[in-house]
Amino acid sequence: DAGVIQSPRHEVTEMGQEVTLRCKPISGHNSLFWYRQTMMRGLELLIYFNNNVPIDDSGMPEDRFSAKMPNASFSTLKIQPSEPRDSAVYFCASSYREKLFFGSGTQLSVL
Amino acid sequence: GESVGLHLPTLSVQEGDNSIINCAYSNSASDYFIWYKQESGKGPQFIIDIRSNMDKRQGQRVTVLLNKTVKHLSLQIAATQPGDSAVYFCAETYSGGGADGLTFGKGTHLIIQP
Numbered sequence: 001d002a003g004v005i006q007s008p009r010h011e012v013t014e015m016g017q018e019v020t021l022r023c024k025p026i027s028g029h030n031s032l033f034w035y036r037q038t039m040m041r042g043l044e045l046l047i048y049f050n051n052n053v054p055i056d057d058s059g060m061p062e063d064r065f066s067a068k069m070p071n072a073s074f075s076t077l078k079i080q081p082s083e084p085r086d087s088a089v090y091f092c093a094s095s096y097r098e099k100l101f102f103g104s105g106t107q108l109s110v111l
Numbered sequence: 112g113e114s115v116g117l118h119l120p121t122l123s124v125q126e127g128d129n130s131i132i133n134c135a136y137s138n139s140a141s142d143y144f145i146w147y148k149q150e151s152g153k154g155p156q157f158i159i160d161i162r163s164n165m166d167k168r169q170g171q172r173v174t175v176l177l178n179k180t181v182k183h184l185s186l187q188i189a190a191t192q193p194g195d196s197a198v199y200f201c202a203e204t205y206s207g208g209g210a211d212g213l214t215f216g217k218g219t220h221l222i223i224q225p
Contacts, residue, residue: 004154031210039119043155043200043215056211091154095210098143100202102154 004103006092012109018080021106024073025094033100034067034077035091043091049075082110119198123222130191132219134184134201141203141214146175146186149198149218158186158199188221196223 005024013019025032033048047057049069057067064083069075079086087110093102124130136144142163147155161168161175161184168175174187184201198220204212 033210042217045211048211050211093154093210098204098210098213099145099157099160100155100210100213101157104152105154 004092004094004101006090006103006106008106009104010107010109012111013082014111015083016081017110018078019082019086019108019110021077021090021092021108023075023077023092023103025075025092026096026101027073029094029096029101030072031095032069032075033093033095034075035093035102037089037091037105046077079108082108084110086110119218119220121220121222123224124191125224126193127190130188130195130221132186132188132199132221134186134216134219136182136184136201136203136214136216138203138205138214139182140205142206143204144175144177144184145202145213146173146184147200147202147215149200151197155200191221191223193223193225196221 004026007022031050034046036044036046044059046059047067048055052069052072065079067077087108089105089107091102091105093100145160146158148158149155159170159173159175161177166177172189176185188195198218200218201216202213
């Protein structure tokens with residue numbers, strides 16, 4: 001099993017640009033999560049899906065953030081327009097019961 | 112122990128020594144706990160878990176202890192190796208909460224000195 005796959009690993013962009021982060025969960029896992037990690041706030045849950053349906057997006061900071069899961073094997077997190085304060089590591093994770101399995105993350109830098 | 116501020120607590124131990132990382136959890140309803148290890152440039156990885164009907168669980172070189180009375184969790188790593196250097200997170204949730212109910216601590220940075 002390849003684990004949770006995220007792309008890109010690193011993204012550097014300018015303020016105002018659109019950013020799209022991608023995730024492929026582990027096959028057979030029916031829940032998918034997007035987290036953001038910063039030194040200031042640690043790991044924050046942004047949104048999670050169950051069976052491709054968004055269940056709780058209360059962690060999404062602003063309307064600039066949106067997430068989709070068109071099928072069981074793919075999800076995107078989009079930031080439009082991006083701002084410097086969005087700079088962080090974004091993790092996707094999928095779960096089997098209570099156990100979360102994380103991808104390697106996307107390091108986002110917004111200049 | 113867990114940080115409530117901006118700075119990640121750091122534990123420095125000599126290679127070969129045992130290390131103990133502590134975590135105070137907040138929700139008395141939590142009954143399932145997990146320790147994750149995050150190496151530099153990687154996502155958190157599952158190490159070991161424990162349910163509230165146990166007070167101790169052992170893995171390979173790791174032991175998790177749970178004290179429900181004082182809401183305290185600890186991770187013991189025996190005979191530490193350079194590869195143990197990482198940030199360790201505890202996470203808590205409750206039965207039926209699933210992974211979406213997981214709450215993560217801020218983490219402890221473990222440094223192994225040669």
